[in-house]
């Protein structure tokens with residue numbers, strides 16, 4: 001059973017206080033795959049996952065996404081019709097959250113050229129992109145995430161939602177930056193070679209505690225907070 005909208009809003013609320021809070025949102029198959037044979041993840045969790053995906057967007061100040069996901073999933077700026085305008089107004093949020101694309105190679109989809117870019121100071125071709133994009137370039141060689149989060153916070157963007165993908169998530173997990181994981185577990189077995197929802201060269205262990213588990217006809221909506 002899925003609770004009423006007001007209860008869902010309570011279950012997924014960001015904490016009060018205005019400190020930066022990084023939430024990540026993923027869907028996974030029963031065997032841990034981050035996408036199915038289509039190479040995408042959008043259809044895995046069905047309608048109920050789409051509803052939570054939209055609610056999480058509605059609650060966020062900014063959406064961070066890796067360039068790989070932006071390219072594969074055809075990301076575009078968030079439209080006002082995709083979020084809950086009343087909820088955003090009630091929370092005092094801007095009409096839509098901007099998308100912040102994370103990239104080092106700077107192969108940015110044209111549709112996102114008026115959004116934010118998170119990259120390193122030495123990314124190739126960065127100066128050309130500065131004309132169009134709002135650039136947050138911190139760190140040489142690798143992104144300095146502390147500086148990125150401080151810059152976002154200085155702009156009042158503390159309710160951070162990361163929509164993936166697994167490579168970006170791997171970095172955030174490795175650096176212990178994930179406060180909150182919203183994970184939908186789809187009743188699907190996939191096998192194949194798709195990665196888990198976080199992967200990278202560094203293996204770490206960060207304990208999380210359960211915030212909620214909802215069973216929507218076999219699709220499990222879960223939220224986990226930093227322990």
Ligand SMILES: NC(=O)c1ccc[n+]([C@@H]2O[C@H](COP(=O)([O-])OP(=O)(O)OC[C@H]3O[C@@H](n4cnc5c(N)ncnc54)[C@H](OP(=O)(O)O)[C@@H]3O)[C@@H](O)[C@H]2O)c1
Nearest residue numbers: 026027034040041066067068069103104105164165167168
């Ligand atoms: N299951 C889910 O909920 C879910 C969610 C999102 C995505 N996905 C799926 O995941 C797949 C994409 O996986 P992916 O791992 O390639 O996604 P990704 O993390 O979105 O993209 C990887 C790319 O993002 C940039 N990037 C990520 N982390 C970076 C960092 N720390 N510093 C600099 N650049 C960074 C790099 O872009 P450049 O190459 O431009 O430098 C890198 O090549 C797609 O099939 C998508 O459908 C699944």
